[in-house]
Amino acid sequence: MSSRRGAEPARRVEITPELTLPKLLVETARYYGDGKVAMREKEFGVWRPITWGRYLEEVRLLALGFTALGLGRGDKVALIGHNRPEGLWAEMATLALGGLVVWLYQDALIDEVQYVVDHSDARFLVGEGQQEVDKGLAIKPRCPKLDRIIWDDPKGMRGYDDPSLTSLAEVHRLGRELDARDPEAFERMVARGRPDDVALLFYTSGTTAQPKGALLTHRNMLKMGQNMLAVDPCKERDDFVSFLPFSWIGEQMMSISCGLMAGFTLNFPEDPETVQRDIREIAPQVLFSPPRIYEQMVRTVQVKVLDAPRLKRAVYQWAMGVGGRVVDLAFADRPRPAVLRLTRQLADLLVLRKLRDHLGLARIRHAYTGGAALGPDHLRFFHSIGVNLKQIYGQTEIAGISVVHRDGDVRYDTVGTPIPETEVRIAPDGEILSKSPCVFKGYYKNPDATVETLRDGWLHSGDIGFIDDRGHLVVFDRRKDVMTLADASRFSPQYLETRLKFSPYIKDAWILGDKRQAVTAVICIDAGVVGKWAEDNHIPYTSYPELSQKPEVQTLVRGAVLHVNKSLPSAARIQRFVNLHKEFDADDEELTRTRKLRRAFLEERYQDIVEGLYSGAPEIHLETTVTYEDGRTSRSKHTLRVVEAA
Amino acid sequence: MADSILQVEDVHLAFGGVKALRRVGFEVRRGEIFSVIGPNGAGKTVCLNCINGLYYPQQGRIRFEGKDLAGFKPYQRAALGISRTFQKIELFSGMTVLDNIRLGRHLHMKAGLLSGAAYLGKAAHEEIEHREFIEREIIDFLEMTHLRDRVVGMLPYGLQKRVELGRALALGPKLLLLDEPMAGLNLEEVEDIARFIIDINEEERWRVTCLLVEHDMGVVMDISHRVAVLNFGEKIAEGTPEQIQADQLVHQAYLGEEADVFTSRR
Numbered sequence: 086m087s088s089r090r091g092a093e094p095a096r097r098v099e100i101t102p103e104l105t106l107p108k109l110l111v112e113t114a115r116y117y118g119d120g121k122v123a124m125r126e127k128e129f130g131v132w133r134p135i136t137w138g139r140y141l142e143e144v145r146l147l148a149l150g151f152t153a154l155g156l157g158r159g160d161k162v163a164l165i166g167h168n169r170p171e172g173l174w175a176e177m178a179t180l181a182l183g184g185l186v187v188w189l190y191q192d193a194l195i196d197e198v199q200y201v202v203d204h205s206d207a208r209f210l211v212g213e214g215q216q217e218v219d220k221g222l223a224i225k226p227r228c229p230k231l232d233r234i235i236w237d238d239p240k241g242m243r244g245y246d247d248p249s250l251t252s253l254a255e256v257h258r259l260g261r262e263l264d265a266r267d268p269e270a271f272e273r274m275v276a277r278g279r280p281d282d283v284a285l286l287f288y289t290s291g292t293t294a295q296p297k298g299a300l301l302t303h304r305n306m307l308k309m310g311q312n313m314l315a316v317d318p319c320k321e322r323d324d325f326v327s328f329l330p331f332s333w334i335g336e337q338m339m340s341i342s343c344g345l346m347a348g349f350t351l352n353f354p355e356d357p358e359t360v361q362r363d364i365r366e367i368a369p370q371v372l373f374s375p376p377r378i379y380e381q382m383v384r385t386v387q388v389k390v391l392d393a394p395r396l397k398r399a400v401y402q403w404a405m406g407v408g409g410r411v412v413d414l415a416f417a418d419r420p421r422p423a424v425l426r427l428t429r430q431l432a433d434l435l436v437l438r439k440l441r442d443h444l445g446l447a448r449i450r451h452a453y454t455g456g457a458a459l460g461p462d463h464l465r466f467f468h469s470i471g472v473n474l475k476q477i478y479g480q481t482e483i484a485g486i487s488v489v490h491r492d493g494d495v496r497y498d499t500v501g502t503p504i505p506e507t508e509v510r511i512a513p514d515g516e517i518l519s520k521s522p523c524v525f526k527g528y529y530k531n532p533d534a535t536v537e538t539l540r541d542g543w544l545h546s547g548d549i550g551f552i553d554d555r556g557h558l559v560v561f562d563r564r565k566d567v568m569t570l571a572d573a574s575r576f577s578p579q580y581l582e583t584r585l586k587f588s589p590y591i592k593d594a595w596i597l598g599d600k601r602q603a604v605t606a607v608i609c610i611d612a613g614v615v616g617k618w619a620e621d622n623h624i625p626y627t628s629y630p631e632l633s634q635k636p637e638v639q640t641l642v643r644g645a646v647l648h649v650n651k652s653l654p655s656a657a658r659i660q661r662f663v664n665l666h667k668e669f670d671a672d673d674e675e676l677t678r679t680r681k682l683r684r685a686f687l688e689e690r691y692q693d694i695v696e697g698l699y700s701g702a703p704e705i706h707l708e709t710t711v712t713y714e715d716g717r718t719s720r721s722k723h724t725l726r727v728v729e730a731a
Numbered sequence: 732m733a734d735s736i737l738q739v740e741d742v743h744l745a746f747g748g749v750k751a752l753r754r755v756g757f758e759v760r761r762g763e764i765f766s767v768i769g770p771n772g773a774g775k776t777v778c779l780n781c782i783n784g785l786y787y788p789q790q791g792r793i794r795f796e797g798k799d800l801a802g803f804k805p806y807q808r809a810a811l812g813i814s815r816t817f818q819k820i821e822l823f824s825g826m827t828v829l830d831n832i833r834l835g836r837h838l839h840m841k842a843g844l845l846s847g848a849a850y851l852g853k854a855a856h857e858e859i860e861h862r863e864f865i866e867r868e869i870i871d872f873l874e875m876t877h878l879r880d881r882v883v884g885m886l887p888y889g890l891q892k893r894v895e896l897g898r899a900l901a902l903g904p905k906l907l908l909l910d911e912p913m914a915g916l917n918l919e920e921v922e923d924i925a926r927f928i929i930d931i932n933e934e935e936r937w938r939v940t941c942l943l944v945e946h947d948m949g950v951v952m953d954i955s956h957r958v959a960v961l962n963f964g965e966k967i968a969e970g971t972p973e974q975i976q977a978d979q980l981v982h983q984a985y986l987g988e989e990a991d992v993f994t995s996r997r
Contacts, residue, residue, distance in 0.1 A: 129863070129870070130866055243934065358876070359876055362877075
C-alpha cells in the first residue's frame with residue numbers, strides 16, 4: 086500500500102514485513118540524496134538547509150560512534166534537549182543500531198529525569214549542552230546503569246572533566262574511525278533490525294501516578310504514519326516546523342513517522358523564544374499541536390484586538406462575524422447564500438488572510454490538535470478565519486492517533502472517525518476502546534498496568550465517550566474525572582474548563598463539583614493580559630497574587646464566568662469561584678508536562694480552597710510552599726476572596 | 732609577574748576643589764578580572780573615564796600595552812582595544828538591537844563612504860563578514876537571538892544592559908571596562924550577566940581582560956581575580972578577594988553599611 090501523493094510523481098513507500106524506521110530512512114535518503122532538503126535549522130539568523138544525504142550521513146556516523154562507545158542492540162538511550170537536528174540524528178542513530186530511545190521533557194526537573202533514566206535502564210544520556218550535562222551529572226550517582234553522558238553545545242562546557250562525558254564531536258570522530266575499519270558496519274546493523282523490535286520507550290505524562298513507560302515498536306510507528314497519511318496526504322514539498330517536545334508522541338508522529346514517509350522538510354526554530362516568528366517565516370502546510378498552542382494564538386489575537394483602535398476593532402468584529410456565520414452554516418450542512426459567500430471573500434481579503442499570516446498559518450492545509458480537549462469556541466475561531474483545524478484523538482499507547490476529523494466533516498463536539506486499520510468501540514460502561522496495528526506492546530517493567538490497559542488486543546483508554554449518529558466519536562472526559570452533579574446528571578469538568586479558557590483573561594481553570602451541591606471553579610488569570618488590562622484601567626498592583634485579588638479583576642473574571650454560564654444547563658453552572666494567587670505550574674506538580682491538570686494532587690494541595698468554596702466563607706486563608714526552578718522552596722500566606730457568580 | 736595590560740600610575744584628578752582621584756595607581760594583568768570597589772563617590776567611575784579618555788588626569792600616567800595614553804582621544808583608545816559599558820545605559824534607544832551592536836563594530840569597517848553606499852564587491856564582502864562575527868560571537872553568545880530586531884528603547888532594563896555589553900564586545904576589545912553592569916538588575920539578571928562576564932573572560936574565542944566597577948559585593952568577590960578599593964579618591968587596598976575581605980581599612984571605609992557587606996543579595 087502506498088500513501089497517496091496527489092499530482093506529484095509519487096515516491097511509493099511500501100511497508101514490507103521487514104521495514105523498520107532506520108531502513109526507511111536509508112531508503113528515503115537514497116531516493117532524494119543531496120537533491121532535496123530534509124531539514125532546515127535556523128542558526129545565526131539564517132535558515133540552513135540539510136539534505137537527505139547529509140541527514141543519513143550524520144545518523145550513520147553517530148550510530149557507528151555509539152557502537153564504538155559500546156552501545157549495542159536493546160540498549161536504551163535517554164535524550165533531552167530542545168528541538169534541533171542533532172537530537173533527531175541521535176534518535177535515528179540509536180534506532181539504527183537497534184537501541185531504544187527514551188525522550189525526556191527539556192524542562193524536566195532533576196527528580197523526573199532521574200526517575201525516567203533509572204526506570205528505563207538507560208545507558209547513555211544525550212543532552213544538548215551544559216544544562217542537560219548538569220542534570221546528568223547530578224543523577225549519575227543514583228543511576229548505576231547510566232555510564233555515559235553525551236553533549237553537543239560547547240557553550241559553558243570548559244572546565245568539565247568528568248570521565249563519563251563525551252562530546253558529540255568525539256562520537257563523530259569515533260564513528261569515522263570505525264567506518265574506516267569496517268565500512269559495511271552501518272548497513273549490517275540496520276539490516277538486523279526487525280519491525281517488532283521496540284523503538285521508543287515513551288513515558289506518559291501521568292495525571293495520577295508516576296509516569297509509565299509505553300513500548301512502541303517500529304511497526305507501530307510506521308503503520309501510524311501510513312494510516313495518518315492515508316487520511317490527509319502530505320506532499321514532499323511541504324514544510325513542517327518541529328518545535329514541540331520530541332517527548333510528545335505527536336511530535337514523533339510528524340517528525341519521524343510522517344516525515345520519513347512523506348519526505349517533507351522539517352524546520353527547526355532558532356530558539357524557544359523565536360518559535361512564533363520562525364513559524365511565520367516558514368508558514369508550514371501542516372501543524373500538529375496540543376490545545377495550548379492554539380489557545381495561545383487565540384489569546385494573542387484577542388489581546389491585540391483589545392488594544393486596537395476602534396475602527397480596526399469594528400472591522401475585525403465584522404469579519405469574524407461573517408466567518409463565524411459561514412462556518413456555522415457549513416457545520417450544520419446548510420447552504421451558504423451567495424451574498425454571504427461574497428461577503429466572506431471580502432472579509433478574507435480585509436482581515437482573515439492577514440490574521441492567518443500573522444499566526445504563521447498563511448499556507449496551512451491541515452492543522453491538528455490533540456493530546457487534550459480543545460474548546461468548541463477555539464475550534465470555531467480557527468474555522469472562522471479559514472484554518473482547517475481538526476481534532477486528533479489517540480493515546481501514546483496507540484502511537485498517538487486512532488481517530489481524526491475528515492476534511493469537510495469537522496464538528497465542534499466530536500473528534501472524528503477512525504483512521505484506516507483502526508477499530509473503535511464503546512465498552513458497556515462507556516469506556517472508549519480501540520484496536521489497530523499501532524497498539525503498543527505494553528508498559529516497561531509494569532505487567533499489572535499492561536494487563537489492565539491491554540485486554541484481548543483492545544486498548545482501554547480510560548476515557549468515557551460515545552459514537553454519535555454520524556459515526557463520529559465524542560470524547561466526554563477521563564472516566565475518573567467525570568462529575569456527578571447535584572441533579573444526578575453527569576458532567577465533564579474539562580468541557581467547562583476549555584469554555585472558560587476562551588476568555589483571554591483566564592489562563593487555566595479547575596472545576597470542582599463532583600457529588601456536591603454546586604459547581605465551583607478555581608481560576609488562574611493570565612498575568613500578561615490581565616496585567617495589561619489593569620494598567621490600561623489605572624489599577625495599581627505589584628504582584629500576581631495582588632492582581633488576582635483586585636475586586637476589579639474579580640469582576641472582570643466574573644463576566645467571563647457569567648458568559649459561559651449562559652449556555653449551560655442550570656445544574657452545571659458555576660456558582661462561585663476564586664482567583665488563585667499563582668498560575669498552575671508543572672514544576673509544582675500541578676500540571677503534567679503536557680499541561681494537563683493533576684486533579685488528585687490539586688485536591689490534596691488546595692484542600693483549604695476546596696473546603697472554603699463549599700463552606701460559605703467569604704474568604705479563604707491559605708498557606709503554601711512554593712518551589713523555585715532551582716529547587717529552592719519558600720512558604721507564603723495568601724487570602725483569597727470567594728466570588729459569587731450565580 | 733604576569734604580563735600587565737594596563738598600568739595606572741599616580742593619577743590625580745580634581746574638579747575645582749574636589750579631589751576626585753589622588754595618587755591612584757594599579758596594574759591590570761592580561762587575562763584577569765580586576766575589580767574596583769569603593770563607597771559611593773569614591774572615584775570609581777572617574778577612574779574608568781580617565782582610562783577611556785573621557786577625562787584627562789592632571790597628573791600621572793596611564794599606559795595600555797606599554798603605550799602612554801596621554802593625548803589619545805576616546806575613539807583612538809577604542810581603536811587600541813579599550814571598550815566600555817556605562818553605568819547609565821548609553822544606547823541609541825530608537826534603533827534596533829542589531830543596529831546598536833553593529834555600531835560597535837563600525838571601527839573595524841574599512842570600506843569608504845562611496846563604496847559602502849553602493850555596496851560594491853569589497854564593501855559587501857566586508858559587511859557579510861562582520862555580520863557573521865556579530866551573529867556568532869555576540870548575538871548567539873549573549874543569547875539575544877530573540878531580540879535581534881527589537882527596538883532597544885522598548886526592551887526591559889536588564890536586557891538593555893545585555894545589549895550594551897554586546898555593543899562593547901562588538902569592538903573586539905582587549906580590555907573591557909564595565910561600569911556597574913549589575914546595577915538595577917534582579918537576581919536572575921545578575922546571575923546571567925555574571926556568567927557572561929566569566930564567559931567573556933575565560934572562553935577561548937574571547938579571553939578579554941575585564942576591569943569591573945561594581946557594587947554587588949557578592950558578585951565582585953565571586954568572579955574577580957584581584958580587587959582594588961578606592962575611598963575618597965585614594966586607593967586604600969589591593970589584593971585577592973580573600974585579602975580584601977580580611978582588610979581592616981576596607982571595613983572602616985564601608986563603616987555605616989551593614990555588617991555583611993561582602994555577601995551578595997542572595
